[in-house]
Amino acid sequence: MKEQIKEKFKVLKVAFPYTIPVLTGFIFLGMAYGILMKSKGYGVGWTVLASLLIYAGSAQYVAITFLTSIFNPLYAFVMTLMVNARHLFYGISMLDKYKNTGKLKPYLIFGMCDETFSIVCSAEPPKDIDRSWFYFFITLLNYVYWVVGSAIGALLGSLITFNTKGLDFVLTALFVVIFVGQWKSQKDHKPSVIGVLCSVICLFIFGPSNFIIPSMISIMAVLSILQRKYEKEGIKKEVMQ
Amino acid sequence: MTLTPFQALIIFLVATLATMITRFLPFIIFKDTKSNNRYISFLGQVLPYSAIGLLVVYCLKNVNFKAPTNWLPEAIAVIFIVILHNWKENVLLSIGAGTIIYMILVQFVFI
Numbered sequence: 001m002k003e004q005i006k007e008k009f010k011v012l013k014v015a016f017p018y019t020i021p022v023l024t025g026f027i028f029l030g031m032a033y034g035i036l037m038k039s040k041g042y043g044v045g046w047t048v049l050a051s052l053l054i055y056a057g058s059a060q061y062v063a064i065t066f067l068t069s070i071f072n073p074l075y076a077f078v079m080t081l082m083v084n085a086r087h088l089f090y091g092i093s094m095l096d097k098y099k100n101t102g103k104l105k106p107y108l109i110f111g112m113c114d115e116t117f118s119i120v121c122s123a124e125p126p127k128d129i130d131r132s133w134f135y136f137f138i139t140l141l142n143y144v145y146w147v148v149g150s151a152i153g154a155l156l157g158s159l160i161t162f163n164t165k166g167l168d169f170v171l172t173a174l175f176v177v178i179f180v181g182q183w184k185s186q187k188d189h190k191p192s193v194i195g196v197l198c199s200v201i202c203l204f205i206f207g208p209s210n211f212i213i214p215s216m217i218s219i220m221a222v223l224s225i226l227q228r229k230y231e232k233e234g235i236k237k238e239v240m241q
Numbered sequence: 242m243t244l245t246p247f248q249a250l251i252i253f254l255v256a257t258l259a260t261m262i263t264r265f266l267p268f269i270i271f272k273d274t275k276s277n278n279r280y281i282s283f284l285g286q287v288l289p290y291s292a293i294g295l296l297v298v299y300c301l302k303n304v305n306f307k308a309p310t311n312w313l314p315e316a317i318a319v320i321f322i323v324i325l326h327n328w329k330e331n332v333l334l335s336i337g338a339g340t341i342i343y344m345i346l347v348q349f350v351f352i
Binding site for chain 1 (some may be wrong): 248252255256257262263265303309312327330332340
């Protein structure tokens with residue numbers, strides 16, 4: 001038993017450094033969320049409840065608009081589905097990695113936010129580290145940062161005095177770094193290029209608040225064409241990696 | 242507070258349910274799909290790359306070209322991160338330095 005706990009702690013120590021950028025970003029963004037909730041009349045209890053249950057930053061921000069207007073759960077449901085549709089991509093990407101994670105799997109899926117996905121899909125833990133638990137601790141640590149950050153914001157938001165403008169860029173930086181890391185590790189850059197190009201084109205056509213779902217559809221369409229082309233050319237799976 | 246506590250709770254539960262659907266759905270749909278389904282396994286291989294590309298654009302979605310302050314800080318910081326990370330390959334250094342540069346730019350340079 002003691003041995004097991006020691007083993008888990010070792011995995012936790014390996015996982016932690018991967019989450020440091022998220023620690024910074026989530027404490028700050030969580031606080032911003034707590035402050036905003038407080039300003040709408042929802043105290044720390046409501047804030048923590050939302051972070052524990054919903055655990056999706058953009059959806060939680062959208063939910064505020066539903067808390068402060070006429071009661072309309074159906075619209076809230078549809079809007080949340082649309083805001084979070086990108087998670088579908090993460091799920092498909094993780095089908096394989098999460099296949100043999102056993103009893104941890106439901107929690108890994110529950111906690112798969114943008115940040116957790118981006119770390120899990122790019123991080124390569126050392127060989128002697130249990131992958132399932134490595135993924136678990138990354139998921140759990142990010143979850144804790146978000147919940148704690150939003151609680152701090154709701155409790156002490158008004159006491160913050162230093163200028164935090166631009167600090168939220170830490171999460172953009174995280175994704176850019178992961179993008180560059182992926183780029184360097186892959187021979188075939190088409191999937192990355194397709195992801196960026198389809199999104200940029202849809203952003204120009206549909207605007208910042210409506211471009212996610214068209215982007216996902218166009219990415220799927222182009223990837224399907226690519227797959228057919230590869231099948232025709234008989235390119236083996238190995239080339240993709 | 243415009244909603245009653247009960248109504249607020251319903252909103253939270255509905256938002257939770259919708260979020261969980263988006264996260265669990267692929268695992269439920271493809272539960273019985275064996276890894277020999279070539280299309281799904283192809284998507285599983287390439288989507289992580291496309292999805293991170295989408296995520297980068299998503300984070301930069303409010304950038305626009307109406308004024309230099311609306312895009313220059315982002316452009317400088319992103320280019321800086323790309324060059325630094327390509328060179329040093331140190332994740333925390335790239336993220337930390339990139340964020341500090343961005344904060345300096347939006348707080349002191351492009352006000």
